[in-house]
Amino acid sequence: MWLRFTPTTSSGNMWATAESFRKPSVGLLLTVGLVVSCAAHSAAPRSPSSAANPDAQARKPWSVLLITVDNMRPDHMSVYGYEKDTTPHLERFAAEAAVFEGAFSTSAWTAPGMVSIFTGYYPPVHAQSGRFSFYDSEMTSALRVLAQRGYEILGQAIWGPSHEDFGFERGLGELEDFVESRLSNDEPYFAWAHVPDVHLPYTPSARNAKRFGATSRASEGIEAVGNHRIILRRPEEAQLDFEHAGKVAFGKEDVPEVIALYDGEVADVDERLGRILDRMRETGLLDRTIVIISADHGEELFEHGWVGHASTGYDAKLYDELIRIPLIIRVPDRSLIGRSSALVQGVDIMPTLFDILDINDADMEPTMQGRSLLPLIMDGTSKIRDFVFAQTTLKGWSTPKEEIGIRLVAARSATHKLIWVPTESGARIEGFDLREDPGETKNVYPQRVSEFRYLERALEAWTRDNRRAAAELVLGASGRRLRSIARAALGTGGLVDAVNEWLAIQTMAETWGLEPDAFYADEPYAARWHDAQRLADEMIAKAMDCRTKNGTLNATRSSQARDVDAWICAGPKGSSTARDKMTP
Numbered sequence: 001m002w003l004r005f006t007p008t009t010s011s012g013n014m015w016a017t018a019e020s021f022r023k024p025s026v027g028l029l030l031t032v033g034l035v036v037s038c039a040a041h042s043a044a045p046r047s048p049s050s051a052a053n054p055d056a057q058a059r060k061p062w063s064v065l066l067i068t069v070d071n072m073r074p075d076h077m078s079v080y081g082y083e084k085d086t087t088p089h090l091e092r093f094a095a096e097a098a099v100f101e102g103a104f105s106t107s108a109w110t111a112p113g114m115v116s117i118f119t120g121y122y123p124p125v126h127a128q129s130g131r132f133s134f135y136d137s138e139m140t141s142a143l144r145v146l147a148q149r150g151y152e153i154l155g156q157a158i159w160g161p162s163h164e165d166f167g168f169e170r171g172l173g174e175l176e177d178f179v180e181s182r183l184s185n186d187e188p189y190f191a192w193a194h195v196p197d198v199h200l201p202y203t204p205s206a207r208n209a210k211r212f213g214a215t216s217r218a219s220e221g222i223e224a225v226g227n228h229r230i231i232l233r234r235p236e237e238a239q240l241d242f243e244h245a246g247k248v249a250f251g252k253e254d255v256p257e258v259i260a261l262y263d264g265e266v267a268d269v270d271e272r273l274g275r276i277l278d279r280m281r282e283t284g285l286l287d288r289t290i291v292i293i294s295a296d297h298g299e300e301l302f303e304h305g306w307v308g309h310a311s312t313g314y315d316a317k318l319y320d321e322l323i324r325i326p327l328i329i330r331v332p333d334r335s336l337i338g339r340s341s342a343l344v345q346g347v348d349i350m351p352t353l354f355d356i357l358d359i360n361d362a363d364m365e366p367t368m369q370g371r372s373l374l375p376l377i378m379d380g381t382s383k384i385r386d387f388v389f390a391q392t393t394l395k396g397w398s399t400p401k402e403e404i405g406i407r408l409v410a411a412r413s414a415t416h417k418l419i420w421v422p423t424e425s426g427a428r429i430e431g432f433d434l435r436e437d438p439g440e441t442k443n444v445y446p447q448r449v450s451e452f453r454y455l456e457r458a459l460e461a462w463t464r465d466n467r468r469a470a471a472e473l474v475l476g477a478s479g480r481r482l483r484s485i486a487r488a489a490l491g492t493g494g495l496v497d498a499v500n501e502w503l504a505i506q507t508m509a510e511t512w513g514l515e516p517d518a519f520y521a522d523e524p525y526a527a528r529w530h531d532a533q534r535l536a537d538e539m540i541a542k543a544m545d546c547r548t549k550n551g552t553l554n555a556t557r558s559s560q561a562r563d564v565d566a567w568i569c570a571g572p573k574g575s576s577t578a579r580d581k582m583t584p
């Protein structure tokens with residue numbers, strides 16, 4: 001039986017008490033409700049802009065260009081010490097920037113890692129765990145704060161139908177064209193450009209393929225990595241109609257060739273970014289733009305038996321090669337230069353940006369879970385956190401909705417790593433001593449359980465903090481979501497809105513894995529939560545003169561109003577026909 005990760009402090013052994021995974025009772029959600037929120041991070045503002053530029057107030061604020069390179073591994077970048085000269089252009093760029101050598105994604109595939117960057121929240125809080133768990137656009141709070149300050153918010157649309165939910169006003173198109181379009185426009189912008197060039201299939205330029213050792217030898221495996229975005233480790237598990245490579249057998253001799261192709265792609269991206277950054281420099285755009293270069297997650301190159309990541313292999317793992325990311329931040333006045341090996345995460349990017357821009361959002365709650373990284377560079381602080389955390393579903397983007405609650409979870413310190421891996425027969429716990437085994441090849445947890453207790457406690461504390469943050473997002477002081485539930489339930493938003501809201505609060509509990517009883521029982525939010533549920537329930541029942549059946553509604557975001565009406569009246573009377581019609 002699949003187990004769901006639910007650490008608890010009540011039993012002394014968090015692993016033994018993981019509850020059985022329960023199928024979500026609500027299918028595709030209508031709206032996962034979240035209160036817009038983000039807040040002042042704990043670090044005192046120490047903006048390099050105001051420090052170095054007393055006149056900064058009089059000028060337009062710096063713009064922000066966030067470039068994420070899909071599955072870019074820092075240990076394959078020469079700017080991070082890779083022995084091959086893959087990133088000479090980024091090396092020159094980094095000489096004027098802050099380089100974070102201990103940066104980790106919060107996940108092993110694109111969407112959760114990116115949403116953590118945009119929101120400052122970990123995946124259990126922002127709840128983007130699969131293609132079926134789109135968060136409410138109200139969630140993109142950090143972007144909204146920037147928008148309220150006059151920033152145009154532009155983002156790359158790479159996630160099909162879901163991209164509009166992520167808070168971007170419009171796409172930015174090709175990065176090169178976008179840069180040109182900003183040369184004569186000095187209005188501030190926040191632009192996110194996602195560069196997919198390093199993603200499977202690996203198709204580097206012939207020049208860079210050769211430069212890093214690709215021999216053009218032919219094999220089934222080489223053919224696969226050169227032609228497919230998805231290469232399943234267990235093709236029999238394919239449940240979606242995506243193109244994939246089918247059953248591929250890789251030989252040992254394929255490995256160096258695959259790595260050469262990957263390195264060639266890294267070098268191609270380096271050259272492309274070099275041209276873009278040069279253009280920004282020579283036109284002065286770099287003098288008014290904070291540039292952040294990072295990645296959504298890493299990539300496995302056969303370290304643990306396969307190639308790709310959760311979304312491409314349906315074989316999710318959380319080893320370092322999959323969650324380490326580059327993070328380089330350059331500010332226009334070059335007041336932020338240096339290197340830090342401290343543990344940092346994608347959730348720290350927005351708090352850092354707010355710190356640089358002197359944005360103080362103390363009147364918003366809850367606080368983002370990330371922290372500003374400026375002290376690591378400007379104050380010589382040696383660390384801002386003791387642990388990093390990551391979570392992933394089994395098949396990333398392709399995870400079917402009935403598996404959305406099955407997740408790998410990892411906690412890592414500077415010296416140890418603990419990974420909770422659900423299996424079909426239960427769960428497996430892996431513990432690694434990174435000092436003697438940085439490649440995570442020898443699971444020493446069974447023999448050295450007590451040595452990993454501190455990481456188990458860190459996971460418990462992380463889970464508590466996630467629940468606090470989620471509770472505050474949903475039901476916190478600003479109470480936007482709660483008010484909208486009440487408004488809909490009282491009828492001003494119409495019956496369909498009320499049903500949507502009712503579904504949303506059910507779905508929140510399921511999506512977050514936060515059962516109302518356990519989640520809110522000892523929280524000040526408990527009464528408000530239950531009031532909202534009762535209100536929505538009563539209003540729907542009254543309006544339709546029939547009862548709602550708790551937790552069994554199934555609807556899609558695009559369901560028509562009349563379908564919802566049909567279900568409401570037909571469902572509780574025992575007919576399953578109407579409900580089945582709505583099941584996607």
Ligand SMILES: [Zn+2]
Pocket residue numbers: 070071109110111296297
């Ligand atoms: Zn990705």
